[in-house]
Amino acid sequence: MPKAAKTTAKTASKTTRFDATDYLNTEERQAAYIAAALETGDADFVRDALGLVARARGMGAIAKKAGLNRESLYRALGETGNPEFGTVMRIVGALGLTLSAQPATSGRTSKRSRAA
Numbered sequence: 001m002p003k004a005a006k007t008t009a010k011t012a013s014k015t016t017r018f019d020a021t022d023y024l025n026t027e028e029r030q031a032a033y034i035a036a037a038l039e040t041g042d043a044d045f046v047r048d049a050l051g052l053v054a055r056a057r058g059m060g061a062i063a064k065k066a067g068l069n070r071e072s073l074y075r076a077l078g079e080t081g082n083p084e085f086g087t088v089m090r091i092v093g094a095l096g097l098t099l100s101a102q103p104a105t106s107g108r109t110s111k112r113s114r115a116a
Contacts, residue, residue, distance in 0.1 A: 021056040030056060031097055038099070050091055051077030057095065065094035 024030050030053045037049035054062040054077060063073040067090060076083035076091075083091070092099055 020052050024053055024056040027096070030095070034092075034095075034097065046088075047077055047081055047083065050088070050095075051081075053095060054091065062091065062094045066090040 024033055034046070034049045034053060037046045040046075054073065059073055060070050063070045066073065066087075068076075068087070073091070075081055076087050089099075
């Protein structure tokens with residue numbers, strides 16, 4: 001008696017690529033995300049957060065408001081970007097945000113000793 005052919009049905013699972021900009025859909029969420037990035041003190045995270053928010057709002061529009069060309073904005077906020085502080089301030093302003101300082105409460109100390 002011949003063996004019965006074994007069949008298996010493969011079900012294709014559809015996935016969608018995760019895009020954080022889908023969740024940064026309000027100015028409040030965008031500001032909170034950038035604030036959280038700033039609190040980490042991680043310059044790369046701050047750069048990435050600015051890039052995500054700029055992408056969520058439209059890179060072309062943000063570049064125009066910041067007085068940059070689109071390519072420069074992509075380069076500054078890209079994975080290997082290292083924007084100058086002046087550029088960061090222009091981007092923050094173009095996003096309609098301001099930077100502010102408050103005393104650290106985490107007990108973190110500065111990497112450098114500062115004279116009072």
